[in-house]
Amino acid sequence: MLQIDVQEQILDKLNALVVVLNNNGSAKYISQSAAQLLGYQPNDLMGNNWWEVTRFNEPDGQDTKNKILKLFNKGMDTTETFEHLFKTATGAKKWIRWNVSYLNDTQLIGVGYDVTDKKLDEQKLLQSNKKLLEKNSSITDSIFYAQRIQQNSLQSAEHINNVFNNNFVLYKPKDIVSGDFYFFYQDEDTKYALAVDCTGHGVPGAMMSMVANSIIKEVLLNKKLKSASQILYELDKELFKSINSYGNEISSDGMDVALVCINKKSNRLHFAGAFRPLLIVRTMAGATTSQIIELKANRYPLGFYKDVNKVFEEQVILLQPNDTIYMFSDGYTDQFGGERNKKLNRKNFKDLLLTIADMPLNEQEAFLDYSLNNWKQDNEQTDDILVIGLKV
Numbered sequence: 001m002l003q004i005d006v007q008e009q010i011l012d013k014l015n016a017l018v019v020v021l022n023n024n025g026s027a028k029y030i031s032q033s034a035a036q037l038l039g040y041q042p043n044d045l046m047g048n049n050w051w052e053v054t055r056f057n058e059p060d061g062q063d064t065k066n067k068i069l070k071l072f073n074k075g076m077d078t079t080e081t082f083e084h085l086f087k088t089a090t091g092a093k094k095w096i097r098w099n100v101s102y103l104n105d106t107q108l109i110g111v112g113y114d115v116t117d118k119k120l121d122e123q124k125l126l127q128s129n130k131k132l133l134e135k136n137s138s139i140t141d142s143i144f145y146a147q148r149i150q151q152n153s154l155q156s157a158e159h160i161n162n163v164f165n166n167n168f169v170l171y172k173p174k175d176i177v178s179g180d181f182y183f184f185y186q187d188e189d190t191k192y193a194l195a196v197d198c199t200g201h202g203v204p205g206a207m208m209s210m211v212a213n214s215i216i217k218e219v220l221l222n223k224k225l226k227s228a229s230q231i232l233y234e235l236d237k238e239l240f241k242s243i244n245s246y247g248n249e250i251s252s253d254g255m256d257v258a259l260v261c262i263n264k265k266s267n268r269l270h271f272a273g274a275f276r277p278l279l280i281v282r283t284m285a286g287a288t289t290s291q292i293i294e295l296k297a298n299r300y301p302l303g304f305y306k307d308v309n310k311v312f313e314e315q316v317i318l319l320q321p322n323d324t325i326y327m328f329s330d331g332y333t334d335q336f337g338g339e340r341n342k343k344l345n346r347k348n349f350k351d352l353l354l355t356i357a358d359m360p361l362n363e364q365e366a367f368l369d370y371s372l373n374n375w376k377q378d379n380e381q382t383d384d385i386l387v388i389g390l391k392v
Helices: 001-013 034-039 059-068 115-154 157-163 202-220 227-242 344-356 361-378
Strands: 016-024 028-032 079-087 093-104 106-112 166-172 180-186 191-199 254-264 268-274 278-280 291-295 315-318 324-328 385-391
Touching: 001 093, 001 291, 001 361, 016 034, 034 254, 059 079, 059 106, 079 315, 093 115, 115 202, 157 180, 166 180, 166 361, 180 385, 191 202, 191 324, 191 385, 202 227, 202 254, 227 254, 227 268, 268 278, 268 344, 291 315, 291 344, 324 344, 361 385
Parallel strands: none
Antiparallel strands: 016 028, 016 106, 079 093, 093 106, 166 385, 180 191, 191 254, 254 268, 268 315, 278 291, 278 324, 324 385
């Protein structure tokens, strides 16, 4: 008797409950700890009361009973773990985790522990996760909607082909929306192309790109400026004014731009750049190799830049037959990858352009896309990517 009392005291201290069932599922032994855990006296739960009194409905008790009795079919050395919801004497909910073991052909023993707090924490976590998933879904839906708006604001392939009938545009947002974009336009005597890289990527970059797109239309279509450098000056002024319209704090947002203006009659290319250079791959008649001509950009972005007095230089070059013009954001050259997980860098990019110099432009786009994926392998895309190829 003393030994049983000691065992009961140990079970109470451990907050554990022991139940022995026969092969009909009737409870033949229930430890005194039932009073502490569930509020019932053990005698009140003996027999089939174990399945009826402690359950919130009869089917639940019967289903649990049938599930546990299947352990008799598995025989010796069988132990399984279950978690079940119990009704206490006061009608409260309590979760018990059971380790049920086969004793012999006529008996099973179950040792249960109160895991209510753990279960409630799990349920709270599930609810929190559900709310987060709902918010995430709502945010993602909004971003996809923003993507549709941005895609509709980008010029169509048909429009680009009307300006430059031999071209490619490799455009790969890092996220759903992009801070990179392009703009093509022509008037009676000049063709214009811009490659633009706005501050950031994703939603912030996309919002900046929408502002920049509007400003470019204003400067080119309404103000009708012709000089490449004057266009950059005006874009710089209008962008600064647009993103600093309210408040006293000066925004450091801005954009990098490569701009070309090509005279239709003379084939002279006028270039001005804000942090974005221009590359021309030239293959002279009869030559077996090509060369790269780089027109460097000025080292300031458009928008605020440390109160620097900016100077945008205009460079002019006469295009030759078979010249290919390349404009690009820094996303391609800054992509991490390769055996040493380093940036692809400008030199390797130039080598790629020389490799594809003899390919048609549509094949060049495919090759550059393939080479990028081969370089980055399993790495995440580092930034928005934009590469434009043009032949005049």
